[in-house]
Amino acid sequence: MLNAGENVFGVLLGNGFQNNPGGYIWDFDKADFRSAPMFAMTVTQGQQVLLHSDESFKIAPSPILSDDYRFGEFYDANFEIEGWNRVGFDDSDWKNAMPAAAPKGELRLADIAPITKEREIEPVQIIKCEDGYIYDFGISHAGICRLSINGAQGQKIELRYADSLKDGELNLAQVWFVRDMWERDKNIVHKDTYICKGIGTEIYQPTFTYHGFRYVKVSGITEEQATKELLTYLVYHTELHTRGDFNCSDPVATTLQEITRRSIVSNFHHFPTDCPQREKNGWTADAALSCEAVLLNFDPERNYREWMRNICKAQREDGALPGIVPTGGWGFHWGNGPAWDCVLAYLPYYTYLYRGETDMITESAPSFLAYLRYLRTRCDENGLLSIGLGDWCHVGGVNPPKAPLTVTDTIMSMDIASKIAIMLDAIHMPNEADYARGEAQKYREAIRKELVDFTTMLVRGDCQSSQAMALNYGVFDEAEKNGAFENLLKMIHDCDDHMDVGVLGGRVIFHVLTQFGYSDLAYKMITREDFPSYGEWLKRGATTLWENFIPDSVDSMNHHFWGDISAWFIKCITGIQLNPNKNDANEIMIAPSFVTALDHASAYHITPRGKISVSWRRENECIILDLEIPHGITATAEMESHFCFENGERSKSVVTGVYKIVQMR
Numbered sequence: 001m002l003n004a005g006e007n008v009f010g011v012l013l014g015n016g017f018q019n020n021p022g023g024y025i026w027d028f029d030k031a032d033f034r035s036a037p038m039f040a041m042t043v044t045q046g047q048q049v050l051l052h053s054d055e056s057f058k059i060a061p062s063p064i065l066s067d068d069y070r071f072g073e074f075y076d077a078n079f080e081i082e083g084w085n086r087v088g089f090d091d092s093d094w095k096n097a098m099p100a101a102a103p104k105g106e107l108r109l110a111d112i113a114p115i116t117k118e119r120e121i122e123p124v125q126i127i128k129c130e131d132g133y134i135y136d137f138g139i140s141h142a143g144i145c146r147l148s149i150n151g152a153q154g155q156k157i158e159l160r161y162a163d164s165l166k167d168g169e170l171n172l173a174q175v176w177f178v179r180d181m182w183e184r185d186k187n188i189v190h191k192d193t194y195i196c197k198g199i200g201t202e203i204y205q206p207t208f209t210y211h212g213f214r215y216v217k218v219s220g221i222t223e224e225q226a227t228k229e230l231l232t233y234l235v236y237h238t239e240l241h242t243r244g245d246f247n248c249s250d251p252v253a254t255t256l257q258e259i260t261r262r263s264i265v266s267n268f269h270h271f272p273t274d275c276p277q278r279e280k281n282g283w284t285a286d287a288a289l290s291c292e293a294v295l296l297n298f299d300p301e302r303n304y305r306e307w308m309r310n311i312c313k314a315q316r317e318d319g320a321l322p323g324i325v326p327t328g329g330w331g332f333h334w335g336n337g338p339a340w341d342c343v344l345a346y347l348p349y350y351t352y353l354y355r356g357e358t359d360m361i362t363e364s365a366p367s368f369l370a371y372l373r374y375l376r377t378r379c380d381e382n383g384l385l386s387i388g389l390g391d392w393c394h395v396g397g398v399n400p401p402k403a404p405l406t407v408t409d410t411i412m413s414m415d416i417a418s419k420i421a422i423m424l425d426a427i428h429m430p431n432e433a434d435y436a437r438g439e440a441q442k443y444r445e446a447i448r449k450e451l452v453d454f455t456t457m458l459v460r461g462d463c464q465s466s467q468a469m470a471l472n473y474g475v476f477d478e479a480e481k482n483g484a485f486e487n488l489l490k491m492i493h494d495c496d497d498h499m500d501v502g503v504l505g506g507r508v509i510f511h512v513l514t515q516f517g518y519s520d521l522a523y524k525m526i527t528r529e530d531f532p533s534y535g536e537w538l539k540r541g542a543t544t545l546w547e548n549f550i551p552d553s554v555d556s557m558n559h560h561f562w563g564d565i566s567a568w569f570i571k572c573i574t575g576i577q578l579n580p581n582k583n584d585a586n587e588i589m590i591a592p593s594f595v596t597a598l599d600h601a602s603a604y605h606i607t608p609r610g611k612i613s614v615s616w617r618r619e620n621e622c623i624i625l626d627l628e629i630p631h632g633i634t635a636t637a638e639m640e641s642h643f644c645f646e647n648g649e650r651s652k653s654v655v656t657g658v659y660k661i662v663q664m665r
Contacts, residue, residue, distance in 0.1 A: 003087075005087075006087045006088070007087070008085055008086060008087055009051075010084065010085025010086075011039055011041075012062060012207065013037035013038075013039060013062075014064070014067050014207060015068060015069070015208060016037070016069065017069065017326055018034065018035060018037060018038075018103070019034055019035060019036060019037060020034070020068065020069050020070075021068060021071075022068040022069055022070035022071040022189070023069065023070060025177060026281065026324060026327070026330040026331070027329060027330040028328055028330075030328060031329070032104065032328060032329075033103065033104055033328065034328070035100075036100075038100045038102075038103065039053060040053050040102070041053045053097070054097070055096045055098070056096065057096070057097040058091045058095065058097065059094060059096070059097050059098075060081065060084070060091075060094045060095070061079065063076050063077055063078075063079040064207065064208065065079075067206075067207070067208040068209065069209060069280060070189060070190065070280065071188050071189055071190070071191065071209075072161075072188070072189075072190055072191045072192045072209050072211070073192050073193070073206040073207065073208060074193040075192070075195070075204060076195040077194065077195055077197035077202060077204070078154070078195060080197065105313075106313070108309075110270075110306055111302065111306055112238070112270055112302060112303045112306045113238050113239045113302050113303055114238070114239055115236055115237060115238055115239070115269055115270065116237075116238075117143070117234055117235065117236055118143075118235040118236070118265070119235050120146075120232050120233065120234055120235070121137050121138070121141070121232070121233035121235065122137075122232060122233075123136060123137055123138075123231060123233075124136055124137065124138040126226060126228065127168075128223075128226075129169065129217070131219055132158075132217050132218050132219035132220070132221070133217070133218050133221065133226040134165070134170070134215055134216070134217050134218075135215065135216045135217075135218060135230075135231050136214065137213075137214055137216070137233045138214070138543075139214060139262070139543040140163045140212065140213065140214040140262075140266070140543050140544045140557055140558050141212070141213075141214070141233070141235050141262060141266050141276075141544070142210060142211065142212045142213075142235070142236065142237060142266035142267070142269070142276035142277075142558070143210055143233060143234045143235040143236040143237070144192075144206045144209070144210055144211065144234050144236060145159055145192070145205065145216055145231045145232065145234065146203065146204070146231070146232045146234055147159065147194055147202075147203070147204045147205065147230065147231060148201060148202075148203050148229055148230060148231075148232070149194075149196065149201070149202055149204075149221070149225060149230060150200060150201050150225070151198060151221075151225070152196060152198050153196060153197060153198025154195060154196065154198070155195070155196040155198070155220060155221075156194075156195055156196075156220045157194045157196070157218065157219070157220040157221055158191055158192070158193050158217075158218070158219040158220055159191065159192045159193075159194075159216050159217070160172075160190065160191050160216065160219070161190040161191075161211040161212070161213035161215070161216055161277070162174065162190070162213055162214070162215050162217075162277075163212065163214050163215070163277060163556075163557040163558060164214070164215070164554075165215060169217075170215060170217050172186050172189070172190075174278070174554070174555065174556060174557060175189065175190055175212070175213075175277040175278050175556075176190070176278060177278070190211050190213070192206050192209070192211075205234065210236055210269065210276070211276070211277060212266060212275060212276025212277030212278075212280075212558050213277065214557075218230065218231065235266075236269075237265045237266055237268050237269060238270060238300075238303055240264075240265055240298040240299060240300060241298065242297065242298060243295075243296070243297060243298055243299050243605060243606045244297050244570060244576075244603065244604055244605035245257070245261075245297065245603065245604060246566065246569040246570050246574065246601070246603040247601070247602050248569075248598050248601035248602070249598050249599040249600045250527065250597060250598055252527045252529075252535050252538060253523070253526070253569065253573075253598075255538055256526070256527070256534050256535075256565060256566075256569075257566055259538075259542060259543055259544050259545060260293065260560070260563045260565060260566040261297055261298075261566065262543070262544050263544040263545040263558055263559065263560040263563055264293070264294050264297065264298065264560050265298070266544065266558060267286075267558065267559075267560050268294075268300065268303070270306075270307075271287075271306075271307040271310070271325075272286065272287040272290070272291075272294070272560070273286075274286045274556075274559060274561070275547070275558050275559050276558055277556070277558065278556055282307070282324050282325045282326060283323060283324055283335075283340070283561075284311070284321065284323055284324065284325060284340045284341060284342075284343035284344075285323075285339055285340040285342070285343065285389070285392070285503070285561065286559065286560060286561040287307075287343050287346075287347065288340075288342045288343040288346040289507050289561040289562075289563075289564060290560045290561055290563040290564060291304070291343075291346050291350050292346075293563045293564050293566040293567040294563075295350050295351065295354045295355075296354070296566065296567055296570050296571075296576075297566060301351045301355055301357065301360075304348075304351060304360070305359065305360050305363075307347075308344075308347055308348060308363070308364055309363065310325050310326060311344060311347075311364075311367075312344075312363070312364055312366075312367040314326070314327060315344075315367050315370060316332065318374055319370040319373055319375075319377075320332055320336070321336055321340075321341040321343075321371065322335070322336055323335025323336035323340045323388075323389070335389060336388050337385075337387050337388005337389050337390075337409060338385060338387070338388060338409045338410075338412040338413045339388060339389055339390060339392075339409065339412045339504055340388060340389055341371065341388070341416070342415065342416050344364065344367060344368065344371055344416070345368065345415075345416045345420050345423070346419070347360065348360035348361045348364055348423060349419040349422070349423055352423060352426060352585075353578065353579045353585070354578050354579065354585065354607075355608060356579075356584075356585030356586070356608060358423075358426055358427050361424070361426060361427050362427050365423075365424065365427065365429065365432070368420045368423070368424070368432075368436070369432060369435070369436075371416075372416075372417060372420065372435070372436060372439050375413050375416075375417075375439075376439065379446075382449070383410075383443065383445070383446030383450075384406050384410045384446050384447075384450055384451070385406065385409040385410050386404075386406040386409055386410075387409060388405075388409060390403065390404075390405040390408045390409070390502070390504070391403040391408050391465045391502030391503065391504045392502050392503050392504070393502055393503050393547060393548040394465075394502040395498075395499060395501060395502070395532045395548075395549045396500075396532065396549065396550060396551070397548065401465070401502045402461055402463035402464075402465065402466075402500070403461045403465035403466045403469070403502065403504070403505060404460055404461045406451065406460070407447075407451055407460050407461055407466050407469070407470075408465070408466075408469065408504050410443055410446060410447050410451070411443075411447060411469050411470065411473050411475065412504070413443050414440050414443035414444050414447065414473060414474075414475075415440075415473045417436045417437070417439040417440035417443065418436075418437070418440040418473075420433075420436040421433045421434075421436035421437040421440060422582055424436055425583075426583070444474070444475060447470070447475050448475060452470070454480070456487070457476075457483035457486075457487055458484075458487055459475070459484075462491075463491065463500065463501075463505075464488060464491050464495075464499065464500045464501050465501045465502060465504060465505025465506075466505075467484060467487055467488040467491060468488055468501070468505050468508050468509040468512045469504060469505060469508055470484065471484055471485060471488065471508075471512045471515075472508035472511060472512050473508075482516075485512070485516050488512065489516075489518070492521065492525070497521060497524060497525060497528075498530075498531075498532055498533065499525050499532060499549075500532075503561050503562065506562060506564070507564050509522075510522040510564075510565065510568045511568060511571075511572065513525075514572040514593055517640060517641060519572055519593035519595055519640075520593075520595055520596050520597070522568070522572070523573070523595045523597055523598075524597070526565055527597070531549070532549035532551075533549075534562075534565060536549075537549075542557070544557060544558040544559075545558070545560055545562050545563055546558075546559060547559040569601075569603065570603045572591075572592075572593050573592065573593055573595055573598070573601050573603070574592055574601050574602060574614040574615070574616070575589070575590045575591040575592030575593065575614060575637075576588065576590065576603055576604075576605055576614055577590070577591055578605070578607065578612075584634075585607070585608065586607075586609060586633055586634060587634050587635075587636075588607075588612060588629075588633055588634070588635045588636075589635075589636055589637075589638060590614055590627065590635060590636070590637040590638070591637070591638045591639075591640075592614065592616055592625070593640060594618075594623055594640070594643065594661070599617065599618050600615065600616065600617035600618065601615065602614065602616075603615075604628075607630065607633065609630045609631070609633050610631065610632070610633070611628060611630060612629060612630065612635075613626075613627070613628035614627055614628075616661070621662070622646075622660050622662055623660075623661040623662075624658060624659075624660060624661070625637075625659040625660075625661050626657075626658050626659075627654055627655075627656060627657060627659065628656050629654065629655050629656045635653065635654050635655070636651065636652070636653055636654065637652060637653075637654040637659070638650065638651040639651070639661060641664075642663060642664050643661050643663055643664060644662060644664050645659060645661060645662075646659075646661070646662050
C-alpha cells in the first residue's frame with residue numbers, strides 16, 4: 001500500500017461507544033471509559049519502527065459536526081477540505097495533534113469479521129407528506145442511506161428513520177422511548193443531516209452511525225428533487241456467510257425463515273444486538289435465545305469468540321454478569337439474571353456442539369466457575385433463585401408473565417450448570433465438570449421438591465412455559481414425562497392450539513411438541529394466521545421478526561430473540577440434528593417430521609466436514625427422502641413412530657442416497 005516517495009495517512013475520527021451521549025438511558029454517557037475519540041498508530045518493518053502517531057500528526061475539524069451511535073450524524077459539506085488526505089496537500093495551517101492518555105482496559109486486536117455492505121435497495125414508493133417526502137423501501141433492515149442530490153449551497157436536508165408509519169407520519173415511538181427527554185429526543189434520534197455545498201451532484205452517506213428502518217422521511221428538498229434516485233438503502237451488517245437454510249412447500253414457513261434470517265443479520269454489527277434502531281445493545285438473552293438458529297444459518301463464531309471475551313471481562317469480581325455487553329456498568333441491577341446470563345454458557349456450548357471448537361470454552365472456563373459460585377450465593381433457603389428477568393414479552397403483553405420467576409430462574413440455572421459440565425468435560429477438566437454437574441443436580445432436586453406437584457405432574461405456574469421448560473430441560477424422570485406432557489397438551493388445546501408463552505417458553509415449546517410426536521401441532525401454532533402466531537405477524541405485514549405478540553400493536557419491529565423457529569424448521573421438519581450425543585461434531589442424526597401440511601421440505605448445513613443436505617417430498621403413498629452426507633460424517637436416520645424405511649426399519653445408518661419411507665400399518 002506504500003508508494004515510493006511521499007505517502008499520506010488520512011484518519012477520520014468518530015465517537016462510537018467511547019463517547020455515546022445518545023446512550024444515556026443505559027448510562028453510556030456516565031461510563032468510566034467515556035472520552036473524546038483518540039487515535040494511535042505504529043508502522044513497523046520487522047523490529048524497526050518507521051512511523052508512530054505523536055504530536056507531529058496534523059489535525060483539523062472535519063465536515064462531520066456531530067455523530068452519535070443512536071442520534072445519527074450531522075454533515076456540513078461546506079467544511080470539506082479538498083485533497084486533505086492526498087499526497088502534496090499543504091497542511092501548514094493545520095494544528096498539531098494533542099497527546100492523550102491511553103484508553104483504560106486491555107490493549108488487544110479485535111479478531112472479528114468486518115461490517116460490509118450486503119446489497120442496495122431502491123425505494124418502492126415515495127409518499128408526499130406535509131413537511132417532506134417519505135421513502136418506503138419495502139422491508140425493514142439495517143444500514144444507512146446514500147443521498148445523491150444537486151442542491152443549492154446551504155440547503156439543509158434531514159433524513160429521519162423508522163420501521164412503520166402512524167397516521168401518515170413516522171412512528172417514532174417504535175424507535176425510541178416515550179419517557180424522559182422525549183420532546184428533545186424525538187427531534188434528534190435516528191436523524192442524519194446534510195448541508196449542501198452547491199457544486200452539482202453531491203453524494204453523502206453517514207460514516208459513524210447506522211439505522212434500523214424501512215421508511216425514511218426527507219425534509220428540506222423540493223418536489224423536483226424528490227426522485228427515486230435521491231435515496232438508496234445500503235444494507236450493512238457483519239459479514240456473515242450463509243452456512244445453512246430451509247425451504248418448503250408452504251410460503252408462510254418459507255417467508256418466516258426469510259424474515260428470521262433478515263432479523264439475525266440486521267442485528268449483527270460486530271456483536272448481536274437486540275434491535276437495530278431503538279437500542280442497538282448487546283442484550284445477553286437475545287443472543288443466547290437465537291444463537292442455535294444463528295449457527296445453523298450463518299458463521300458467527302469468530303465474532304462470538306471476541307464478544308465472549310468482552311462478556312467475561314464484564315463479569316464482576318463476585319461472578320455477576322450485566323444484562324448488556326458492552327456496558328459502562330448498567331445492567332447489573334436490572335436486566336440480568338440466569339435467563340439472560342445463560343449467554344455465558346450458550347454461545348460456547350452451541351459453537352462446540354456444531355463446530356467442534358473448544359477455544360471459547362478454554363478461555364471462558366474461569367468465568368463459568370465464578371458464575372456458578374455466584375449463583376449459589378443468590379439461592380434462597382430452598383435452593384431456588386428469583387433474581388432477574390423472567391419469561392419476557394409474554395404473549396398478549398401479560399405482565400408479570402405466567403411462569404413464576406423462581407421457576408424460570410432455577411430451571412435456567414440448572415441448564416447453565418448442565419451445559420458447563422459438558423463443556424468442561426470436553427476440555428478435560430473432570431473435577432470442575434463434576435462440580436458443575438453437582439450444581440445442576442442440586443437445582444433439579446430443589447425444583448422437583450419445591451416447584452412440581454407430582455400428584456398432578458404440574459409445574460408451579462400451571463402454564464405452557466413452566467411445563468414446556470421443565471420437560472425440555474430434564475426436570476421430569478422418564479416415567480413422569482408422558483403425564484407432564486399431557487398437561488402441556490391440554491394447556492395448548494385450552495388456548496385453541498395457540499401459544500401462551502414468553503421468550504423462554506417460546507424457545508422450547510415447539511421442540512418439546514416434536515419430541516412427543518406433535519410436530520403437526522407445533523407447525524400449526526407457528527404458521528396459523530390468527531393471533532397469536534408468527535403467521536399473524538406476516539398477515540400484518542412483518543418483514544422482520546417483531547418484539548412481541550400483542551394484538552393490533554407492536555413495540556420494536558426488528559428483534560431476533562423469537563428466531564429459534566428457524567432452528568426448529570431445520571432440526572425438526574428436515575431432521576438435521578448435529579452432534580446428538582454432545583461429544584462428536586462428526587456425528588449427526590436425521591430425524592425428520594413429515595408435517596401433514598407440507599408436500600416437501602429441504603434444508604442444508606455446512607459442517608466442518610462438508611455439506612449435509614436433507615430433503616423430502618411426498619410421492620403417491622410414500623415419502624422420498626434424499627440425503628447428502630459428507631465423507632467423515634457418521635449419520636443415523638430415525639423415523640417417527642408411525643413411519644419406517646421400506647424394509648420396516650425405523651432406525652439405521654445412512655449415507656448419501658435416496659430412501660423410500662412408508663407409513664406403518
